[in-house]
Amino acid sequence: DFVALSAHKMAGPTGIGALLATDEALSQCGPFLTGGQMIRSVSTEGSRYRDGAALLETGTPRIAEAIGWGAAVDWLSKIDFEKMHDHIKHLAITASNGMKEIDGIRVFSDPMRPESSGTISFLHERITSDDMALLLDEGGFAIRTGQHCAQPLMDALGVLSTNRISLWLYNTEEEVKSFLSHLRMICERFGQ
Incomplete structure (x- = not known):
């Protein structure tokens, strides 16, 4: 149901990875941390969260690391x-x-x-x-x-x-x- 990837194992930067999951597996997940893009709405009665992968994406994304990982993947794609x-x-x-x-x-x-x-x-x-x-x-x-x-x-x-x-x-x-x-x-x- 899940596949975890680590960028530094792919010639990329440390501190970033990815989690691939089926829709069914994601539907069974609750929030691990809260904040940022994973919140649909907030009121005095509580919070509503987004569905799917967005539920697990809290706070500011690691932008520089994502760009570095993308460059590493581009480089790896040229390797025999x-x-x-x-x-x-x-x-x-x-x-x-x-x-x-x-x-x-x-x-x-x-x-x-x-x-x-x-x-x-x-x-x-x-x-x-x-x-x-x-x-x-x-x-x-x-x-x-x-x-x-x-x-x-x-x-x-x-x-x-x-x-x-x-x-x-x-x-x-x-x-x-x-x-x-x-x-x-x-x-x-x-x-x-």
């Missing part, structure tokens, strides 16, 4: 997605294989799976995920650390958190090799 997928898959395989060769690194992702993306979760057996993130940051590599909105999975894996790299269209093989070199240096220096 098959070529992009092949590029990301190649980078992910290179990164995953390289990480598996480093002592102490456990890789949780399998980029060979057809449904895999460019995200690779990993953990060092003796370096905490937070420390790893800080050490990689010092080398110029921004990664995510934590439970990645998947605490039940972390519990099933028997870990508190993992590190995650996310590879995409703009990443290069040289960057992956540089990342692996820096990761190897960290593990040799701090993981013993």
Whole structure:
């Protein structure tokens, strides 16, 4: 009945998204917040709200973000997605294989799976995920650390958190090799 979209997952700005819903699903929704365009009328006896999607659109819309998201969608519409997928898959395989060769690194992702993306979760057996993130940051590599909105999975894996790299269209093989070199240096220096 619903599909949620996040602009920043589509090369767009943060702070904006979309919710697609069937008319039937929308008819069952009540107001979450009030104000702005979602009000049909206000009197001393109460308020009447608009129907459909307008019911969920309160306050001033995020105009600049919407324009930015539109530009991102225009840019994405010109991308050869098959070529992009092949590029990301190649980078992910290179990164995953390289990480598996480093002592102490456990890789949780399998980029060979057809449904895999460019995200690779990993953990060092003796370096905490937070420390790893800080050490990689010092080398110029921004990664995510934590439970990645998947605490039940972390519990099933028997870990508190993992590190995650996310590879995409703009990443290069040289960057992956540089990342692996820096990761190897960290593990040799701090993981013993």
